[in-house]
Amino acid sequence: MTHEARSALLRAALDAAERGWAVFPLRPGTKRPALHGEESCPGIGDCAGFHRKWEDRATTDPDRIRRAWGEVPFNIGIATGPSGLVVVDLDLPKHKGNADTPSGVTTFAALCERAGQAVPTTLTVRTASGGQHLYFTAPEGARLGNSAGRLGKRIDTRAWGGYVVAPGSTMPGGPYAVTDSAPVAPLPGWLYALLSPRQAARAVIDPSSIRTAHRASRYASTALTAETAAVQHAGEGERNATLLRAARALGRFIAWGDLPRSVVEEALQEAGAWAGLPDAECRTTIRSGLNWSIARNQQRRAA
Structure with a gap:
């Protein structure tokens, strides 16, 4: 790697530190931390007395950054927790040729739409x-x-315990680059409500949270x-069929008066969207399954 390329990575690391983001070196051309592990810890310097992991050793000190990036073309990791950041990571499908598989960008846009919110304008980096x-x-305080x-x-988030590759870093597939320099x-x-610890136990949708006068x-x-x-947990290739079976199974409770159709x-609809199905496809499948089931189940006689 040329001197100019090393200088560019150093500048990118210093730029991140100037924003208050704690950085640490990643192995050149990769996402893997370049710091020693616990088994090979020398027990000196930052690790005097006990081993310190990458999150604890990330720094905003320009002198330490210059020493680390001065000779080796390290990529740059940003420790999101110490930097006061939450980064939403929107991935592409592994098999890009499958047009029916939504990307993280598409799923996130649908999530925003369901929440009645615009897609947020903020600093955006292309991976x-x-x-x-x-x-x-x-x-x-969070x-x-x-x-x-x-x-x-295909939507992950990085905060405490996580890191992201900083813009300016390079991979064999290309660079990490800022595409929207908004503040x-x-x-x-x-979004915080969906990510906050009190929501973590809700691995599935809780229907009791849906407002309804019906008991x-x-x-x-x-x-x-x-x-x-x-x-929600249906795999690709099974999602639509699982949604149809669920609608048919639940339609009888609508026919019997145990659950409101709405x-x-x-x-x-929310479960299908969570699984990655397009909204229009969900609506069509749900309507078909419910109509089929309701038509085949008579009103339950009063006890």
Whole structure:
């Protein structure tokens, strides 16, 4: 690598530190930390007394950065937690030729639409694989962790315990580059609500959270929870069929008066979107399955 390329990486690391972002070196041309592991820890310097991991050793000190990047063309890792950042990572499908598989960008746009929110304008970085990193400042006093898929398919987040590759770093597939230099926006409150620790236990949609004046039977509520969970966790190639089966299974509770149709439709629509199905496809499948089931189930006789 040329001297100019090493200088560019050094400048990028210093630029990140000037923003208050704690950086650490990644192996040249990769995403892997270049710092020693616990087994090979020399027990000196930063690690005097005990081993310190990359998150603890990340720095904004320009002198330390110049020493680290002065001779070796390290890529740049940003420790998101110490930097006060939450980064939303929008990935591309592994098999890019499959046009039916939505990208993280598409899924995130659909998530924003369902929440009645515009896609946030903030600092955006194009990854080497063609995905996007959306940078946000973490709420004051919050200590969010990482997440994988909690917001939707191909959407991860990095906060405490995580890091992202900084713009200016290079990979065999290309560079990490800023595509929108807007100021880093605060993490929107509605996204924080979805990522906050109290939401972490809600691995599936909780139908009881849907406002309704109707009191469903315990059996119907249990069925609604189970069917929406099945849709959420359906694999590619099985999602639409799983959604159809769920709609047919739940339609009888609508026919029997145990669940309002609007509650079932909303829960299944959200589950389908979580699984990565397009909204229009979800609506069509849900309507078909419910209509089929309701037509075949007579109103339950009063006890």
